[in-house]
Amino acid sequence: xxxxxxxxxxxxxxxxxxxxxxxxxxxxxxxxxxxxxxxxxxxxxxxxxxxxxxxxxxxxxxxxxxxxxx
Numbered sequence: 001x002x003x004x005x006x007x008x009x010x011x012x013x014x015x016x017x018x019x020x021x022x023x024x025x026x027x028x029x030x031x032x033x034x035x036x037x038x039x040x041x042x043x044x045x046x047x048x049x050x051x052x053x054x055x056x057x058x059x060x061x062x063x064x065x066x067x068x069x070x
Contacts, residue, residue: 009033011042012049 010020011033019040021033031042 008053010051010053011047012051013042013046014048015046 006022008020008022010018011031012018019033019042021035021040024032024034024039026032029044031044031047033040033042
């Protein structure tokens, strides 16, 4: 499951911003991402795309390319 707690994800928002972090928690309408300095609440209706990192760590360009190819 993409939103399993503890997985590192990059969330692409409808306004063009990208937010990266570890999934702290989620429920029907929102996701809480944890970064090294803060937690961010993201409402699911504002999410355009969700990229799950293949190695459960900070996503790199190589990791994102690998995910697109598979």
